[in-house]
Amino acid sequence: MIDTTVTPKLELRNITKWYGPEGTGVLAVDDCSVSVQKGEFVCVVGPSGCGKSTLMTVGAGLEDATRGEILIDGKPAGKPGPRRSVVFQKFALFPSETVAENIKFGLQMTKVPRDEQERRLREQLEIMGLTQFRDSYPSQLSGGMQQRVAIARALAMQPEILLMDEPFGALDAQTRTILQEEVQRLSHQMQYTVLFITHSVEEAVYLSDRVIVMSRRPGRIKKEIRLPRDVVWKQGDIEQAAEHPDFIEARREIWGLVREEIMAA
Amino acid sequence: MTVKTSPSSLLPQPLVYGAVSLGILGLVWVLATSVFGWVGPEVLPSPFDVIARFANLTTEPFAGAALSGHVFASLERWSYGVFLAILLGVPIGIFFAWAPWFRAVVNPVFETLRYIPPFAWVPIAILWFGASTTTQAMVVFIAAFPACVINAQLGVQHVDDILIQASRVFGARQHQTLRRVVVPVATPSIFTGIRIAISNGWMALVGAELVVGKTGLGFLIAQGQRE
Missing domain, CATH: 1.10.287 (Helix Hairpins)
Structure with missing residues (x-):
């Protein structure tokens, strides 16, 4: 069980985000607080355009919040950096660099020693099944393989926090299922601290310890649902998990909340 | 896979x-x-x-030199002008897109001057440099420069913002992002600009040589016509 009384690893505290001038622009996120404990997998779900991706961008430090603060271990998180790695929906691989160069990018920028770079590169290529594509360019790979490279690039940083912004949203259904299962297995093994944005209720129920449901825009936290973590049904395939009564119950509850928001829009 | x-x-x-x-x-x-x-x-x-x-x-020899002599004279001026246009134009174009303040300051000047036709600079260039290689190279430069600037700027502007975000997330500083992510992605557009600059410069050069100078292909054409 995750202890929620200690200082969270990542905390988004009272985040409000206006695009354009405050009051007359667009209010994307309104006073949202999300915290993720060390080793916890938290999913944020909500209808399209509810500001969940804004929450991620602000959480990563890529944009400043209009109000509120981002804390890591209780201290201001500051500029984006290697403590927080991000996996983007559209992969965001550097097109002029090979798979190996992409994965090593962050290690080079943060001046990790060369032999350590090479060691982590090989490790990630192995884990993600990319060894034979080491010298390929992103444009030569399928979407699923590109997203594996992006995940490898994020994990190679050995980040304290992994931010994933609808990472499987641009993939076909089969590839998505395989990657969901791999992320599930990896996060169990490695106890990663993850903040994961998705619009898929199934994905949220399958992967996370806690699901945060957001309202339609302006995004507010509607409800938090705690899910069992170390249960057997979560460690297998997603379609097996989806047959478990607990899964069905959680999905029904969360989908009901999301549906309310979609219908009210 | x-x-x-x-x-x-x-x-x-x-x-x-x-x-x-x-x-x-x-x-x-x-x-x-x-x-x-x-x-x-x-x-x-x-x-x-x-x-x-x-x-x-x-x-x-005709009009003072054999054909090779005229070709060489033209190529020399042309390469000076084009080389300088690339050397200055590409970085300026990149910074136009990368640094909004720089664009805000420099762009009005650039947009005003670039509508002056290259040949219209000939009189003032003669005043400055005389009827020399420098004068013709300056006309080439003026004809070649805007293509370098505009295409480099477009290339950088069209780099997907998410790549820049990814670069920042993985710890790159501004100059590292520019060198390692932005410029490589903008390179095809930069080369399009250089290609246009090369041909624009060549056309302007022959035109300038028709008017001023005692060597070069344009001069050769003018002399041939007079005969």
Whole structure:
């Protein structure tokens, strides 16, 4: 069980985000607080355009919040950096660099020693099944393989926090299922601290310890649902998990909340 | 785990098409001047006359130098002008897109000056540099510079913002993002600009040589016309 009384690893505290001038622009996120404990997998779900991706961008430090603060271990998180790695929906691989160069990018920028770079590169290529594509360019790979490279690039940083912004949203259904299962297995093994944005209720129920449901825009936290973590049904395939009564119950509850928001829009 | 394959090379066909299209142009020229005589030599000389004159020019000096001398003089000015245009234009274009404040300051000047035709600079260039290589190189520079700036700027502007975000997330500083992510992605557009600059510069040079100077291909053409 995750202890929620200690200082969270990542905390988004009272985040409000206006695009354009405050009051007359667009209010994307309104006073949202999300915290993720060390080793916890938290999913944020909500209808399209509810500001969940804004929450991620602000959480990563890529944009400043209009109000509120981002804390890591209780201290201001500051500029984006290697403590927080991000996996983007559209992969965001550097097109002029090979798979190996992409994965090593962050290690080079943060001046990790060369032999350590090479060691982590090989490790990630192995884990993600990319060894034979080491010298390929992103444009030569399928979407699923590109997203594996992006995940490898994020994990190679050995980040304290992994931010994933609808990472499987641009993939076909089969590839998505395989990657969901791999992320599930990896996060169990490695106890990663993850903040994961998705619009898929199934994905949220399958992967996370806690699901945060957001309202339609302006995004507010509607409800938090705690899910069992170390249960057997979560460690297998997603379609097996989806047959478990607990899964069905959680999905029904969360989908009901999301549906309310979609219908009210 | 699929890997897309690139389409197989289509090179031979364009070569064939190119040869055919140029061949037709040559054929029409021969037919119009030598075979049917639709146009007289005072309007358009036949290709055979042109080739003979060309061969003659390569050995015998005309207007002060053999053909090679004029070609060399033109190439020299052209390369100075184009080289300087690339050297200054590409970085300025990149910074136009990368640093909004820089663009805000420099762009009004750039946009005002670039509508002055390159030849309109000839009088002032003569005042500054005399009838020298520098004058003609300056005209080349003025003709070549905007293409370098504008295409480099467009190339950088079109870099997907998410790549820049990714670069920041993985710890790159501004200059590292620029060098390692932005410029490589913008390179095709930068090279388009350089290609346009090369041809713009060449056209402006021959034009400038028609007006000013005592060597170069434009001068050769002007002298030939006077004879």
